[in-house]
Structure formats: structure tokens, C-alpha cells
Amino acid sequence: MRKTVFITGATSGIGEACARKFAQGGYNLIITARRAEKLAEIKAQLEAEGAKVKTLTFDVRDAQAAQAAVESLDEEWQKIDVLINNAGLALGLDKEYEGDPEDWNTMIDTNIKGLLTMTRLIVPGMVKRNEGHVINVGSVAGDAAYAKGNVYCGTKAAVKAITDGLRIDVAETAVRVTNLKPGLVETNFSNVRFHGDNERAENVYKGITPLTGADIADVAFYAASAPKHVQIAEVLILATHQANGSTIHRQ
Numbered sequence: 001m002r003k004t005v006f007i008t009g010a011t012s013g014i015g016e017a018c019a020r021k022f023a024q025g026g027y028n029l030i031i032t033a034r035r036a037e038k039l040a041e042i043k044a045q046l047e048a049e050g051a052k053v054k055t056l057t058f059d060v061r062d063a064q065a066a067q068a069a070v071e072s073l074d075e076e077w078q079k080i081d082v083l084i085n086n087a088g089l090a091l092g093l094d095k096e097y098e099g100d101p102e103d104w105n106t107m108i109d110t111n112i113k114g115l116l117t118m119t120r121l122i123v124p125g126m127v128k129r130n131e132g133h134v135i136n137v138g139s140v141a142g143d144a145a146y147a148k149g150n151v152y153c154g155t156k157a158a159v160k161a162i163t164d165g166l167r168i169d170v171a172e173t174a175v176r177v178t179n180l181k182p183g184l185v186e187t188n189f190s191n192v193r194f195h196g197d198n199e200r201a202e203n204v205y206k207g208i209t210p211l212t213g214a215d216i217a218d219v220a221f222y223a224a225s226a227p228k229h230v231q232i233a234e235v236l237i238l239a240t241h242q243a244n245g246s247t248i249h250r251q
């Protein structure tokens, strides 16, 4: 029987790449994000390649909408084997005492509370069935703060603690829990972070070959495909010439 993966933030970057990778790997897909049109476009592409795809349009910050979306799934889609909590963002790169509290709230509500909302909705079914896998997209930013990263780094440190906490809480079950911690991945991430300033976004990846969404999707798929007795607990994936969140050697 084909397995089902549920991916948040599947309209771009790492989430979209995960959708493509898991589709190629024979999974049925539930792809979710806020942009319905983009979801429909990806669904059409993947279905043309033979995948079975369901789209759910909601904002992970809206717990009621998330609940309604999950509850709208009919029986054939209810058995979720892999949850990829990927939806997230950074907003701004400012000194903490000069940052925009609205940006902070958006990051905290999306990266932390949104991830918790999806976990709370989907993991009980996994625990009940005594199988499943949660893959949270953390970041190298959660390992240590970097200059002006303050709140974003804090949200990814929270993802690390919340992921570790879940792994403890499901240890008596066969549910596996993974924290993926990418470094520099060229996606829409920096365009979003700099509120649409594309030139500033491009500079983030200058002088270094960054990772791609597909590089991260490969690791997610590997973790999901590992033998049942193997739990890939955490993976730090950096670009070559990147040593951590602060040390990046540019040519």
C-alpha cells in the first residue's frame, strides 16, 4: 500500500522539493500552504507524472483552519505516514533592540505555534496506529544565534527543543521524529526575509554554492526510508564552505 506524506509549506523551496521527491518515491501527497493557485499548479504537474495528490489551503497560524482542513480529509487520506513540518520563515535581519515586533510575532506564530498545531492534529493518529514519522524543518540557526538573527534563531532553537520533546514523548511507540537543520538553501527564504528586496536576497548566496531544496528533500526522504529500527534524530546539512550559522567562506 502506498504511503502518505503531509507537507506544510509545499508551494516553494524545501517543501515543494520534498513534494517532488516523495512523489518520485511512490508516496501519495497531501500538500498544503496558503497559496491555492500554486498548490493546484504543483498538484497538476505531479499528477501528470503519476502521483496522487490532495491539496489543502490554510495558514498554519490559524489553528481552526488547520483543524478544519485536517478533518476534511476523507478516510483514504487519513492515515498519514509522514508529516513534514516545513512551513516557516524569517522576517528581517535587525538588531534585537531595533527589530519589528510584528515580524517577531509572525515568525513565532508560524515557525513554533504552527508546527505545534500540525503536530497536535496529526501525531495522535500516528500514536494510535503505532507508526509514523514526523520530520521537522529546523535550521542551523537553531544551534547558535548569529548576528541579527535573534528571534528567527530563537524560533529554530524552539523547534529543536520541541522536536526533542516529541521524540521523548513517543519513545514508547514506533513513531520516529527527525529534526532537519539546513544551512544556506537558495529558495524564496531570503526574498521573504527582506520583504521582497531581491537584490539583498541574492547577496545572501553570493560567492558560495548554496544548497537547494532538492538537497534537503533527499535527506528527508532518506530519513523516511531508513529501516524501521533506525531513527534519524537530527541532521545538520551545510553548504560546503559554510561551517555554521556565522562562518561562511565566500570566493
Ligand code: NDP
Pocket: 008, 009, 010, 011, 012, 013, 014, 015, 032, 033, 034, 035, 038, 058, 059, 060, 061, 086, 087, 088, 089, 090, 110, 114, 137, 138, 139, 140, 181, 182, 183, 184, 185, 186, 187, 188, 189, 190, 192, 213
Ligand atoms: P520558502 O519561502 O521558499 O518556502 C516557505 C514555504 O512556507 C512556502 O511554501 C510558504 O507557502 C509556506 N508558508 C509560509 N508561511 C506560512 C503559513 N503561515 N502557513 C502556511 N504555509 C506557510 O522558504 P524555504 O523553503 O527556504 O523554507 C522552508 C523551511 O525551511 C522554513 O521553516 C525555513 O525556516 C527553513 N529553513 C530554510 C533555510 C534556507 O536557507 N532557505 C535553511 C534552514 C531552514 P505560502 O506562501 O503559499 O503559504
Ligand code: 8X3
Pocket: 138, 139, 140, 141, 149, 182, 183, 184, 185, 245
Ligand atoms: C535558514 C538558514 O542561516 O539563513 O534557517 O538562518 S540561515
